[in-house]
Amino acid sequence: MSTSSAVTFDLATKDLDPPLAVIDLAAFDANADDLLRRAEGRPIRLVSKSLRCRYLIERALAKPGFSGLMCYSLAEALWHVESGTCDDILVAYPTADRGALRRLAADERARAAITIMVDSAAHLDFVTAVLGPGHPEIRVCLELDASWRPLRLVHVGTRRSPVFTPRQAAALARSVVARPGFRLVGLMAYEGQIAGLPDATGKRTDALVRWMQRRSARELARRRAEAVRAVRAIAELEFVNGGGSGSIELTLAEPAVTEAAAGSGLIGSTLFDGYTRFRPRPAALFALPVVHKPTARIATLFAGGYIASGPPSASRLPSPYLPAGLRLLPVEGAGEVQTPVTGKPARDLRIGDRVWFRHAKAGELAERFTEYHIVEDGRVVRTVPTYRGEQQNFG
Ligand SMILES: Cc1ncc(COP(=O)(O)O)c(C=O)c1O
Structure with missing residues (x-):
């Protein structure tokens, strides 16, 4: 049934008073299927920040092909473990939440489920300062900067990790494994300039964006593969995460990547309207x-x-x-x-x-x-x- 009519939504909610928000379930499910089709059988880690609703998170995770949750805060990840939403959670942004770190250390089940993000020895120092030496083992993921830097001083992409080269990734991996109380289990590199940047908006810049994305994807594939190789020589990685809703097929084309992340593509918000690679339905x-x-x-x-x-x-x-x-x-x-x-x-x-x-x-x-x-x-x-x-x- 086509639900894209005002009358359909007006009638469905006629007994409710706006402001109100709805989820068009058929669109949500169709969007999920489309993400899975693009992933061609490789796992998608669900990006919780793009849903922020347990019912929707659980519905997506119940679909074969979605595996694991990517949370945006450690407190959120702890809540999901307590709620039984998921037992494989990557917190994709480093934490400075001391209370949440203490709760993580004190909870064996949470420690087995949650992986925190680090991009420098300062993150390890912070955790140790909060938990004290001799703290129980914390799972960590190393973040590699996936931006494109074609020239000195040119930076296309998000400002996240200081770890850019495979050599820097290996150095950080060595400093993680050298410290008691940490286990390096993953590597993440999010190419926002490809996954989160529409390339078919109808503007004159589209051709430039597509050119940039092609060049960036080529550069990143080489660098990510090298970084993964270097880090795998130091620690046994359980996963290599990359990409987002806008880049699934490109990210998963890299053999070094074991899973893609995605969330926005399920909702189809307007910033995801202008992509050549997919066209989510407004959900x-x-x-x-x-x-x-x-x-x-x-x-x-x-x-x-x-x-x-x-x-x-x-x-x-x-x-x-x-x-x-x-x-x-x-x-x-x-x-x-x-x-x-x-x-x-x-x-x-x-x-x-x-x-x-x-x-x-x-x-x-x-x-x-x-x-x-x-x-x-x-x-x-x-x-x-x-x-x-x-x-x-x-x-
Ligand atoms: C680390 C990381 N991975 C993946 C994504 C992509 O998420 P989505 O597919 O929901 O846009 C984001 C979005 O900001 C992110 O920060």
Whole structure:
């Protein structure tokens, strides 16, 4: 059934009052299948930050092919172990949370399940300073910078790890294995400039982005393989993680990589609209009610200023989706408590009608709503809490 109509979502949620958020389950499942198709049987580690809802995380993890969770905070990973969500969790960002580290050290089950990220000896020092010498063994993953640096002073990609060369990776691996209380089990390198950068936006820069991504992928494949070889000579790695929703097939084409990470591709937020490699269906929508009719051509909605993180630009704004043909006013954008929209369908909107939006990013919508209404076959089949709805906020 096609669910891409305002009427379908209006009817499914007619007894609920907006603002509200829904998950189109058929779209979510189709997106999951598409990620798995692109992975061609290789495992996908699920990126929790892009879902932030246990029901959705568990639904994806139940599909063969998704294996393990990539969390964004250690406190979050501990919560998932306690909740029984998953027993293989990589925390993809280094932690400075002393309380969470103490809880990790004190819990044997958590220590077996969770791997923390390090990119320098300073991270090891921090953990030892918090836990004291002689602490129980902590699983660690080494992060390699996957950015593209074609020239001195040119850096294309995220600013994360200082470990760039295979030699630096080997040096850090040696310092991990030389320390008691740590076990090096993984290597991660996330190529944000490929996985998270759309290459088919319709802008003139697309050709340049594609050229950059080709060059970067070629350079990274060589460097990642060399780094993995060097680190494997020092420690037995259980996994080599790379990529994201936008790069699965490219990342997994590298024999050195054992698994890809992905999450956003399940939700299909607007920043993932412009890729040549895949086209996820919009699976998360939110509805706002019309509360003013300032002119015949403008309807003003309640709330809506759910701006996505990242460099400020129009691409970070939520997008009116249904009824099709609405747009934000450039002078107001999406407002703190009011969001005007205009466009042909605005003429027919009346007080109390709904306008459906898409968020720019996949997981951040869950920070705005305490629950998601799961829509299947044109009706709400269940209502599930987001992280916020479970009183969880990990940053
Ligand atoms: C380490 C890491 N891996 C993978 C991803 C990709 O996640 P997603 O597929 O949800 O965009 C990200 C996103 O920021 C990341 O930080």
